[in-house]
């Protein structure tokens with residue numbers, strides 16, 4: 001089967017010089033390319049339709065942010081809309097291509113097949129997905145979800161609405177299952193866990209206005225220019241008014257040094273400075289760096305002891321631990337000099353108001369929870385939580401991933417929500433702990449799951465160790481995917497008996513108002529809208545769940561028929577979910593709102609003591625496995641590296657929009673970023689073709705690209721890398737250490753150490 005590569009194939013043949021500025025004219029070029037063509041008017045219609053951006057959790061609606069400031073739309077939102085206006089998949093498509101052929105597609109090709117536009121099933125023994133009617137779907141789903149509750153599970157991705165999320169978890173819990181795995185288990189769960197324990201609230205305690213008041217910003221392990229682009233506007237403004245920005249990242253991401261904001265002419269032309277200080281620690285060592293910052297604060301007597309005494313508990317143990325640490329150990333672990341650590345600490349201590357923000361570089365680690373705690377401890381030691389312009393801010397991922405957590409889509413439900421749900425259901429909920437995403441994979445592998453419902457996402461490709469994921473899903477009897485677009489998970493994540501794909505409407509295509517929650521705790525409503533798909537064959541997620549729940553659970557105590565009306569769902573949300581009272585009226589008032597109790601502007605914390613609880617965070621012990629343990633006997637020149645897996649500039653998670661990453665000068669997806677010094681030592685020239693061998697597999701023909709990355713580490717793109725990695729997991733949260741994978745790198749053949757034929761492997 002051949003698939004066109006789109007106009008991007010040309011870019012594969014061009015040598016990418018690394019740009020000196022992030023954002024800028026390429027972004028304008030992308031807007032022009034996509035909106036000034038035949039699809040342009042339809043895209044503009046989408047962009048002007050009133051709904052929350054489908055891409056990241058920063059949250060934007062139309063072209064404005066929650067403060068009504070204009071020009072707040074980045075091209076990532078455009079990318080997501082472009083995917084959704086694709087034509088529906090042809091009626092005979094699945095009859096023409098067998099599952100074996102579909103399995104040959106990569107992520108980029110799968111996305112380009114078009115919108116899912118009619119339900120299909122892969123029946124036992126069949127090699128072809130085939131269309132299926134609604135009646136049969138409900139019949140199969142009804143039977144599948146009558147299995148014992150501990151054998152039922154769901155996985156979700158934070159793209160759907162709050163109303164769909166609430167309904168899903170209510171149905172699962174009413175059935176007696178707590179197995180509500182979610183993509184946040186692979187993402188910000190350490191933030192939720194750590195902040196919940198420390199502050200009594202697991203989300204950001206900062207609102208957008210605070211960013212306008214801060215004079216210092218610490219951004220750790222986030223590639224915001226690509227993944228939360230409008231945050232860059234705030235950072236640019238903060239620098240412009242004399243504030244300081246500390247960036248902590250093993251990779252120099254060009255947009256974090258200088259960013260050209262397309263929203264402002266001066267910035268667009270000349271670029272705006274972002275980092276005041278850029279530190280490059282070893283991957284996985286941030287807790288050590290923060291312990292160093294804390295040690296400097298203690299030694300220089302810059303700790304706000306008044307704040308600690310009045311507003312925190314257990315701070316003494318943290319201060320004692322810091323005192324007992326050796327500078328030499330700290331420096332060895334993080335690879336940052338005492339002078340640089342001191343400069344960073346002084347920047348924070350000298351500022352009036354500092355915000356600490358972080359993303360996957362911090363959370364996707366074997367000590368993810370501890371990492372977040374180390375950052376939050378630093379914020380508390382400098383009195384930077386509970387006052388305007390300060391605080392801790394996880395930079396969230398999917399556009400409604402935070403809403404899913406708020407709605408109770410989690411294997412670890414908050415006690416307050418549990419009690420409210422028990423009241424609503426008139427009985428106690430199961431106390432059997434549910435599966436999070438990693439536990440779900442293991443349970444499936446062990447044959448403990450019969451029926452699995454996947455609300456969006458790509459469970460197969462988002463997980464590490466692809467063969468394990470395939471094996472695990474192949475042990476489930478029935479899998480039902482509810483998705484907008486096809487992805488490789490639909491073709492590889494196949495159940496033992498039957499796999500059903502149900503096409504769903506996007507948030508701007510439903511016939512009623514729905515809502516989502518941003519990472520800044522702001523709830524936005526989405527207006528109803530049109531769809532180019534045939535509504536007879538495509539469903540709204542809520543309609544599917546309520547119909548199925550009605551079949552399974554009858555009318556008592558929940559009237560599922562009534563829940564077909566999202567107005568009613570919102571009434572329930574208002575009574576069950578803390579801080580969400582205002583959602584009850586949003587359908588009438590159309591007033592978007594900030595969730596109550598989340599933003600901390602005074603230092604009373606929603607914990608039992610009213611104080612923040614501090615935790616000692618151990619100095620990480622980072623080891624590099626012996627090359628032999630990774631199979632180095634295969635090639636004696638093999639060198640061990642730490643592999644960081646990330647998103648490229650043009651992808652959304654497992655969905656690839658364009659092959660290359662312009663800002664990292666990586667021309668296609670099968671390349672790695674390596675420090676030139678490391679390459680020299682390994683005898684590799686730039687563009688050499690290498691093998692990267694991970695814990696469970698290897699990738700070949702990988703092109704070496706030189707970049708400003710911490711020595712000893714390399715960077716590659718996920719989801720492709722998930723075929724070869726099986727990372728360690730954080731015992732406190734089960735999150736895989738996607739940012740610290742031991743791998744071996746060696747030249748494909750002796751001749752390949754220096755040789756490269758431009759474009760050849762790009763077409764892979």
Ligand SMILES: Nc1nc2c(c(=O)[nH]1)N[C@H]1C(S)=C(S)[C@@H](COP(=O)(O)OP(=O)(O)OC[C@H]3O[C@@H](n4cnc5c(=O)[nH]c(N)nc54)[C@H](O)[C@@H]3O)O[C@H]1N2
Nearest residue numbers: 221222223227283284359360361397398646647652653739
């Ligand atoms: N356009 C676009 N937007 C997105 C997404 C997307 O795929 N595309 N995905 C969404 C989702 S679900 C999420 S979770 C977010 C992800 O947003 P990010 O967290 O920005 O995503 P990553 O690509 O994983 O990049 C992580 C960054 O952490 C750095 N890093 C790696 N290891 C370490 C470390 O040990 N310490 C430190 N300090 N830094 C480290 C990497 O170099 C990289 O710059 O973005 C969301 N927004």
Ligand SMILES: Nc1nc2c(c(=O)[nH]1)N[C@H]1C(S)=C(S)[C@@H](COP(=O)(O)OP(=O)(O)OC[C@H]3O[C@@H](n4cnc5c(=O)[nH]c(N)nc54)[C@H](O)[C@@H]3O)O[C@H]1N2
Nearest residue numbers: 157159183187456457458462483485487645653654718738
């Ligand atoms: N190696 C490595 N692995 C990682 C990561 C990493 O950094 N490195 N990051 C992890 C992170 S942070 C995350 S969040 C996960 C991402 O994991 P997931 O959230 O599971 O994956 P996505 O690729 O975002 O899912 C995309 C699919 O969602 C569906 N979709 C889109 N919009 C909608 C909608 O409105 N409704 C419905 N029902 N479906 C929709 C489409 O079918 C699309 O193909 O991956 C994780 N895996």
Ligand code: SF4
Nearest residue numbers: 053055056059060074
């Ligand atoms: S910053 Fe995020 S929410 Fe805002 S427009 Fe860009 S992708 Fe959408």
Ligand SMILES: [Mo]
Nearest residue numbers: 187188397398
């Ligand atoms: Mo994420």
